[in-house]
Amino acid sequence: MEFRDLKAQYNKYKKEIDSAIQEVINNTNFIGGKEVNVLEQRLAEYVGVKHCITCANGTEAMTLLMMAWDIKEGDAVFVPDFTFFSTGEIVSLRGATPIFVDVDRDTFNTDTTKLEKAINKVLDEGKLTPKVIIPVDLFGLPADHMEIEKIAKKYNLRVLEDAAQGFGGSINGKKTCSFGDAATTSFFPAKPLGCYGDGGAIFTNDDALAELLNSLKVHGKGDNKYDNVRIGINSRLDSIQAAVLNVKLTAFIEHELEDVNRVYKLYTEKLKGVVETPIIPEGYVSSFAQYTIKLKNKEERDALQAKLKEEGVPSMIYYTKPMHKQSAFAEFDYGDNNFEVTNELCDTVLSLPMHPYLSEEEANKVCRVLCKTLKVIKNE
Structure with missing residues (x-):
């Protein structure tokens, strides 16, 4: 018995997956191929947002948003205490301070009452500036996004939905990856929608943010990759992974x-x-x-x-x-x-x-x- 049976999934879709991978090899468009564009369009449509920006992995998806929002030393970012390390790691990587918040025992997700208390504690201490809340859709269950968005609006904070484990979940029909100012997910193989390596994506309705993210993920490119207008990173989803994900997305939906x-x-x-x-x-x-x-x-x-x-x-x-x-x-x-x-x-x-x-x-x-x-x- 497998804990997460990727072999059974592959055996069911072997013909489609093998064919999709072979097509990338035949076309030799390994980076930025048509498969990536098709995947981004399909993911955005499924989630119900304007923009999907794929990248190298779920951690870098969050990192790119920290960069785009200029999160830095002196800033406070609120993160659930019960989650995978990367959600806090991307905050410290930028020199900011992760403020951990206890979770609800029933849902495993951020306790919104304790979240507001944590925000007020930071404000009262006056040493850090609250900037972002990162709710995590743990184990596939969406966080209490309605209440979190109310809190964020009250204190003028951004919300980054960490849906690394939550792709496909929903609240009253509204899909995960569509909450907050932006959302991210992971395509790590064992995730609800996983590829055959690392991969990630960012979702947003903000046109300017999407444009900035598409620059940051390719070395801060301007009009082309040799016109560098800002400091960025190299974080792209390759075409073979996108090809695999296109097959798996169909299975996931169906x-x-x-x-x-x-x-x-x-x-x-x-x-x-x-x-x-x-x-x-x-x-x-x-x-x-x-x-x-x-x-x-x-x-x-x-x-x-x-x-x-x-x-x-x-x-x-x-x-x-x-x-x-x-x-x-x-x-x-x-x-x-x-x-x-x-x-x-x-x-x-x-x-x-x-x-x-x-x-x-x-x-x-x-x-x-x-x-x-x-x-x-x-x-x-």
Whole structure:
């Protein structure tokens, strides 16, 4: 059993993927080929925004926005404490200060009440200037973007939606990657929409921002790549990855999002009353980058993971360490008092196999082994 079965996906679309890759090779347009333009147009249309700017990976997508918005030393950027390292990393890379915010226990996403408190704390201290909020659509579930946008407007802050794990999710029909002033996603292979290497994209309705980003991602180019009008970076999605993504985007739209939610419903029905299963608020759709359960404590979580492994059921822990405890951020001395939920989650979460190609038989096996194992653990 695979945790995220990319082999099954490839086998289903082998002919289309192989043909798309071969066409790029035949045309030898490896950088900036037509496949990239087609992909950007399709992604923008799917998400419902004017512009999609592809780039080398999801981390650089966020970095490019930090550059475009001139985020620098003395600025404060608000980031959830329970997320992958890169969301805070791109802030420090620019010399700015990441302000970590505890998350909601049910959704794993930014706690908006604590977010506003964090903003006011920074304002009261007067040492930093609040500039940006980065809500993360963790595990495929959109953050509380409506409330976050209200807070951002109140304090005149920009919003960068980090939808690295959230592509395909929605709130009342409005797709992830369409919230905030701009949004980013990742095409890392294990993401809801993944390529066969690294890749990322930025989404925005801002014409001037899109023009600036298209310059920054190619060495700050002007009219052409040898006319450099600003300092930029080299961050382009290559044509082979775009070709793969064009095939996968069709599959994602046609059935993968629906199929992964089928697995979610099956898991949740079988595990109800056994463990704490993911909570999806009314009107929300998750793309389920992960299906994450909560156990009673670290000992139970670790014992369950070990037993599952013995039975051939893979599982992962996202995340074992909060952002505020990462050594790379030690200089900020965040303390431990304001992160009660994140600290608990790092000790109790466990993610189960989750992908559109997980069969009912496999999902039933996961549930059967999990229920049996927990019964044994509790009786030991």
